[in-house]
Amino acid sequence: MSLPTLTTARLKLRQLVEADRESVVKVFSDPEMSRFFAADFSDPAAASGMVDRRLAYRGPAGQGHWVIERDGEVIGVAHLRPSSELPGGVPELGYYVGAAHAGQGLASEAARAVLDHGLDGLGLPAVWALVHENNAASRKVAGRLGFLDVGSGIHYGDLHRVLVALPATHGRPHHIELWVPDLAEAERSWGWLLGELGWREFQRWPDGVSWRLGATYLVVEASPAMSAAGHERTRPGLNHLALHVDTRAHVDDLATRAADHGWQPLFADMYPHAGGDAHYAAYLENDAGFEVELVALEGPAPAGPTTGS
Numbered sequence: 001m002s003l004p005t006l007t008t009a010r011l012k013l014r015q016l017v018e019a020d021r022e023s024v025v026k027v028f029s030d031p032e033m034s035r036f037f038a039a040d041f042s043d044p045a046a047a048s049g050m051v052d053r054r055l056a057y058r059g060p061a062g063q064g065h066w067v068i069e070r071d072g073e074v075i076g077v078a079h080l081r082p083s084s085e086l087p088g089g090v091p092e093l094g095y096y097v098g099a100a101h102a103g104q105g106l107a108s109e110a111a112r113a114v115l116d117h118g119l120d121g122l123g124l125p126a127v128w129a130l131v132h133e134n135n136a137a138s139r140k141v142a143g144r145l146g147f148l149d150v151g152s153g154i155h156y157g158d159l160h161r162v163l164v165a166l167p168a169t170h171g172r173p174h175h176i177e178l179w180v181p182d183l184a185e186a187e188r189s190w191g192w193l194l195g196e197l198g199w200r201e202f203q204r205w206p207d208g209v210s211w212r213l214g215a216t217y218l219v220v221e222a223s224p225a226m227s228a229a230g231h232e233r234t235r236p237g238l239n240h241l242a243l244h245v246d247t248r249a250h251v252d253d254l255a256t257r258a259a260d261h262g263w264q265p266l267f268a269d270m271y272p273h274a275g276g277d278a279h280y281a282a283y284l285e286n287d288a289g290f291e292v293e294l295v296a297l298e299g300p301a302p303a304g305p306t307t308g309s
């Protein structure tokens with residue numbers, strides 16, 4: 001299973017391979033590296049065993065173990081993999097930089113790259129970290145990366161802070177505004193669908209209404225400035241809006257019930273794979289001609305666009 005190479009201003013993070021064993025053992029040869037761990041990885045056999053466990057990783061795509069290289073030299077390791085300590089195997093981040101390279105911001109730089117890969121690249125809803133209560137340097141790294149301290153517990157045999165990093169709103173949709181010919185029809189179809197997906201009414205005025213989910217809201221407005229009678233999804237402009245749904249069963253349920261709320265199925269003969277074999281989605285169109293796609297991301301996400309019309 002291959003991991004992407006992550007590049008930063010000073011570092012290259014690439015997938016750990018067997019040929020890195022000796023370099024990694026060397027990084028951990030300073031007993032200071034193991035100060036906050038239950039095992040002493042300055043013992044080459046212990047460090048080599050740790051490399052074995054890392055090489056044996058078989059988990060979700062895009063997660064795993066990297067070496068941290070600076071100018072071609074392995075100076076540390078980093079990981080993002082399902083936690084063995086936290087419930088549900090949530091993704092857990094870890095970072096280790098050799099003592100000879102400490103104090104230059106390199107762990108922060110490497111950990112930032114892995115965190116961004118997890119939250120922005122893989123679209124994980126959260127990334128977790130467990131940091132020994134007395135590991136001040138690591139707590140500083142995590143704090144700098146925006147990790148929130150949500151408590152403490154006994155993990156890896158000792159008291160650890162439990163930290164979580166959540167996706168930032170930067171660069172994400174703030175709101176989406178749809179101009180609709182018939183506000184009542186839009187409320188009936190969009191209001192029902194968004195309500196089913198957890199959106200809540202946010203704003204209301206004579207010509208419009210909006211619903212919000214988290215930091216994003218969607219507006220439907222029958223604007224007096226509208227310059228055409230209706231929406232046509234095959235014309236330039238918005239073709240469709242695609243929304244995440246938590247499970248395939250939920251997509252099935254919404255697709256079935258949508259007919260009672262102003263939505264007709266599109267590409268019904270290919271349901272649920274009109275977007276491709278690996279893509280599970282319902283395509284619906286309301287009376288005003290707006291198309292919505294309800295997508296359940298279970299298993300690896302396909303590359304590229306998922307529908308042509």
Ligand SMILES: CC(C)(COP(=O)(O)OP(=O)(O)OC[C@H]1O[C@@H](n2cnc3c(N)ncnc32)[C@H](O)[C@@H]1OP(=O)(O)O)[C@@H](O)C(=O)NCCC(=O)NCCS
Pocket residue numbers: 032033034036094095096097098101102103104105106107108109130131132135136137138140141
């Ligand atoms: C913890 C570790 C990753 C830090 O690596 P690093 O490259 O030195 O980290 P950075 O330089 O990015 O940041 C460390 C920060 O902690 C500060 N720091 C270091 N030792 C400290 C201490 N004892 N008390 C308080 N702050 C300390 C540094 O000054 C630096 O802050 P600054 O940039 O504001 O000066 C590295 O020492 C290490 O690998 N340790 C062993 C393994 C480990 O504990 N990993 C973390 C597992 S959760």
